[in-house]
Amino acid sequence: MSVWAILVAAGRGERLGLDQPKAFAKLGEDPLLAEPLRRLEESSWVDAIVLVAPPGWEEPAILLTEELGCGKVNACVPGGETRADSVRAGMAEVPADAVVVLVHDAARPLVTDAVIERVLAPLSEGWDGAVPGLPVADTLKRVGPDGTITETVPREGLYGVQTPQAFPADVLRAALAAGGDATDCAALVEARGGRVTVVPGDPQLLKVTTADDLAKIAAWR
Numbered sequence: 001m002s003v004w005a006i007l008v009a010a011g012r013g014e015r016l017g018l019d020q021p022k023a024f025a026k027l028g029e030d031p032l033l034a035e036p037l038r039r040l041e042e043s044s045w046v047d048a049i050v051l052v053a054p055p056g057w058e059e060p061a062i063l064l065t066e067e068l069g070c071g072k073v074n075a076c077v078p079g080g081e082t083r084a085d086s087v088r089a090g091m092a093e094v095p096a097d098a099v100v101v102l103v104h105d106a107a108r109p110l111v112t113d114a115v116i117e118r119v120l121a122p123l124s125e126g127w128d129g130a131v132p133g134l135p136v137a138d139t140l141k142r143v144g145p146d147g148t149i150t151e152t153v154p155r156e157g158l159y160g161v162q163t164p165q166a167f168p169a170d171v172l173r174a175a176l177a178a179g180g181d182a183t184d185c186a187a188l189v190e191a192r193g194g195r196v197t198v199v200p201g202d203p204q205l206l207k208v209t210t211a212d213d214l215a216k217i218a219a220w221r
């Protein structure tokens, strides 16, 4: 089975307030991107990697993969305006004989082999996709533009969903080709009637959004 990973790192990360993209924010001594790259490179489940870099940052991204000795990185392409477009750009580099595609956010640096194994397992049982998720712990409110709570949403059955997300390559390719936008790949597969399951996520797969998240992740490393 050949497993290709698409590592999407093309987000601007405006909330970090830096003058470079989030993927190049410092996590300890290294750019953030180094951590998930190293982990995917070392994963026994991943055969090849496509890196989707911030537009204009392909060269530093390639240099980084060389410095890290990431021999599994087959291509580095510029991302698009939206996350879905960035995944499409990455998918264009995945060969037709790939069996499984894992899509992972570079902004979630602490990806582990354990979670990769958990999302891959359901694919051999016929699922169209598997995503890591954690049950929502807080009480959920819908809030209007003026700050008034309009609804308390029952949290039963609600999950916060993370990456890496795994799909049979043909399923993800068709879902991306159908167009549309979504904040994760599973939504594109679901929209076409695909059956996607949730496996246990990992609190350490926190997505870097603010400087506080970077500090937290640096401490967990």
Ligand code: C5P
Pocket (backbone or CB within 6 Å): 008, 009, 010, 011, 012, 022, 023, 052, 079, 080, 081, 082, 083, 084, 086, 087, 104, 105, 106, 107, 108, 183, 207
């Ligand atoms: O901004 P968001 O939370 O959607 O980002 C999730 C992941 O998608 C990040 O790793 C980010 O770099 C990536 N992304 C991308 N291209 C975009 C937007 C986000 O590769 N246009």
